[in-house]
Amino acid sequence: MNNKIIDAAQGHWLLAKMGKKVLRPGGKALTLKLIKALSITPADSVIEFAPGIGFTAQKVLANNPQSYLGVELNEAAAKDLRKIIKGNFRDIIVGNAAAVPLEDRVADKIYGEAMLTMQADHRKAAIIKEAYRLLRKGGLYGIHELGLTPDGISDKLKAEIQHELALSIKVNARPLTQSEWICLLEKEGFRVKEIHTNPMILLETRRILDDEGLFRSLKIGYNILRQPRARRRINQMRSVFNKYKNHMNAIVIVAEKV
Numbered sequence: 001m002n003n004k005i006i007d008a009a010q011g012h013w014l015l016a017k018m019g020k021k022v023l024r025p026g027g028k029a030l031t032l033k034l035i036k037a038l039s040i041t042p043a044d045s046v047i048e049f050a051p052g053i054g055f056t057a058q059k060v061l062a063n064n065p066q067s068y069l070g071v072e073l074n075e076a077a078a079k080d081l082r083k084i085i086k087g088n089f090r091d092i093i094v095g096n097a098a099a100v101p102l103e104d105r106v107a108d109k110i111y112g113e114a115m116l117t118m119q120a121d122h123r124k125a126a127i128i129k130e131a132y133r134l135l136r137k138g139g140l141y142g143i144h145e146l147g148l149t150p151d152g153i154s155d156k157l158k159a160e161i162q163h164e165l166a167l168s169i170k171v172n173a174r175p176l177t178q179s180e181w182i183c184l185l186e187k188e189g190f191r192v193k194e195i196h197t198n199p200m201i202l203l204e205t206r207r208i209l210d211d212e213g214l215f216r217s218l219k220i221g222y223n224i225l226r227q228p229r230a231r232r233r234i235n236q237m238r239s240v241f242n243k244y245k246n247h248m249n250a251i252v253i254v255a256e257k258v
Helices: 002-009 011-017 027-038 055-061 075-084 123-135 155-169 178-187 203-225 228-243
Strands: 046-050 067-072 090-094 107-113 135-148 190-199 246-258
Touching: 002 228, 011 155, 027 055, 027 107, 027 135, 027 190, 027 203, 027 246, 046 055, 046 123, 046 135, 046 155, 055 067, 055 190, 067 075, 075 090, 107 123, 123 135, 123 178, 135 190, 155 228, 178 190, 178 246, 203 228
Parallel strands: 046 067, 046 107, 067 090, 107 135
Antiparallel strands: 135 246, 190 246
């Protein structure tokens, strides 16, 4: 990667270029809790919003759902995903999660990770509304996002965190408190069934080892050491995460269409 690309790249894509496979805020452990809470079976039609590099998709497909569709806005990511997600009734389309070109009530399970956080509140609501439209009655919608804590966090501190996140990860991140995430889901007609949280320590050594294993962790470290510009940016991200570690977390919520 040249310096211009490194400086402009969104944080999760920069980490992916360094070899990181697990890019969700709560790590592999919280992703696995999300999948377990969704209870995906061979009878289910599954839609994933923003599958990224396909880590969670591969875990979900191990449950052999009846069908799987990934809706990915990034065309390059969609092209790469099609190389690893193959088979009958498995597909990746390039599209917007707020306007999926499908009929109403076609899915049993829908989920998305680390994508609502990157949207303004009205866009969050539009995507949640679309998930509700696509789900059959009793269907489940799962999210894995960046959270703020406690629920009573001041507007001033919230704005400060959002500003520093945007500068470091090059994405206009808008994390919410647990009660705010719940409110968004309930406003669109969902009933919350399960909530799980994890510390936001995505770039800490112990989390990287847990998520990636020893061999890949060493490879990631080597790649970062070889590229000082990337190392500087990743250290900036880690610095922001550490600065606000008492006020940021990762949250999974699974809700039912009622």
